[in-house]
Amino acid sequence: MAERWVPSLSFFLVMVVLHSADASIPAMFILGDSTADVGTNSLLPFSFIRADFPFNGIDFPSSQPTGRFSNGFNTVDFLANLTGFQISPPPFLSLVDSQSSMNKQFLKGVSFASGGSGLLDTTGQSLGVIPLGKQIQQFATVQSNLTAAIGSDETEKLLSKSLFLISTGGNDILGHFPLNGGLTKEEFIKNLSDAYDNHLKNLFELGARKFAIVGVPPIGCCPLSRLADINDHCHKEMNEYARDFQTILSALLQKLSSEYGGMKYSLGNAYEMTMNVIDDPPAFSK
Numbered sequence: 448m449a450e451r452w453v454p455s456l457s458f459f460l461v462m463v464v465l466h467s468a469d470a471s472i473p474a475m476f477i478l479g480d481s482t483a484d485v486g487t488n489s490l491l492p493f494s495f496i497r498a499d500f501p502f503n504g505i506d507f508p509s510s511q512p513t514g515r516f517s518n519g520f521n522t523v524d525f526l527a528n529l530t531g532f533q534i535s536p537p538p539f540l541s542l543v544d545s546q547s548s549m550n551k552q553f554l555k556g557v558s559f560a561s562g563g564s565g566l567l568d569t570t571g572q573s574l575g576v577i578p579l580g581k582q583i584q585q586f587a588t589v590q591s592n593l594t595a596a597i598g599s600d601e602t603e604k605l606l607s608k609s610l611f612l613i614s615t616g617g618n619d620i621l622g623h624f625p626l627n628g629g630l631t632k633e634e635f636i637k638n639l640s641d642a643y644d645n646h647l648k649n650l651f652e653l654g655a656r657k658f659a660i661v662g663v664p665p666i667g668c669c670p671l672s673r674l675a676d677i678n679d680h681c682h683k684e685m686n687e688y689a690r691d692f693q694t695i696l697s698a699l700l701q702k703l704s705s706e707y708g709g710m711k712y713s714l715g716n717a718y719e720m721t722m723n724v725i726d727d728p729p730a731f732s733k
Contacts, residue, residue: 472530472610472657474556475523476589478582479614481562482661483523486514487577488562490540494575496563514538516562522661523558526612532556539585550596556609559585565619566642579615579642583649590653606654607709614661614717616643616696620688621666625675632688640695647703657711662696663689664717668725689718 477483481496489499497514498504504512506519515521527535536556559582563571568578577585593602619639627635647658666672667685675682697714704710724731 472608473605474554474609475527475530475532475536476556476586476609476611477523477536477558477560478579478611479560480564480618481516482521483558483560483612483614484514484516484562485523485535485538485558485560487538487540487558487560489514490538491575496571496574496576498562522614523612526659530610550592553589553593554605557589563618564615565622566616566639566646567619570619570622579646583646587653603654607656610657610659611650611655612659616663616692617666620663620685621672624685632691636688636692636695639692640699643696644699651707651710656709659713660696660700661715662693662717664721665689693718
């Protein structure tokens with residue numbers, strides 16, 4: 448699947464669906480950070496990164512906090528709707544207490560995303576969140592349960608048709624500043640690329656084939672990042688990291704898709720998507 452550089456989030460979601468049109472999507476598996484979390488951190492008793500309080504969820508149908516780091520639906524919810532699901536997959540941790548319901552839900556998908564997490568195990572380590580590596584370990588548990596329930600052949604078939612959405616990387620860059628650990632920008636971004644490479648290979652070995660990858664947004668324009676600028680401007684260097692990582696990630700996905708037969712992907716340029724809104728708000732006000 449060729450990469451798509453897309454101007455808007457909605458267009459990226461549509462492209463993911465169109466690229467998966469050769470067969471229906473039986474299940475969605477979500478991994479990443481707060482941009483994809485649908486309630487994982489609310490189930491982590493020792494997490495400092497939470498969204499289970501107002502005004503999170505104020506525009507959600509229930510007008511109550513749902514654990515999403517959003518006033519309403521997030522990217523995952525919109526993608527789930529576009530791919531034919533009524534709601535996005537529930538958090539893995541909400542299913543572990545019920546073996547019977549666990550296997551049934553696993554057939555439709557699960558969310559492992561945890562706000563504050565990153566590609567690196569050290570990102571968010573002191574915040575009580577679940578890094579991407581641990582999320583993949585949780586998916587391995589799902590894969591094992593599916594194999595026990597429906598057999599290895601059916602599990603392989605199910606996962607090969609399923610969609611794996613990954614949205615992560617911003618927290619790694621955010622946590623890299625102001626202390627950089629003595630690494631140059633090139634060295635740090637290579638560390639992120641190597642980590643992503645390893646994570647995607649692990650998912651592929653577990654049966655994942657279709658990937659929807661969301662790049663890093665302009666992390667330097669987050670309110671926390673703007674505090675570092677006396678004029679409340681975006682943090683230029685952080686944004687440079689985000690742009691450079693998008694380029695490296697694009698090359699990595701092209702490389703992996705050529706090496707691993709059957710791998711398909713769409714890469715969303717979250718940096719461009721967000722900057723379009725920042726630079727021209729009226730165009731997105733309707």
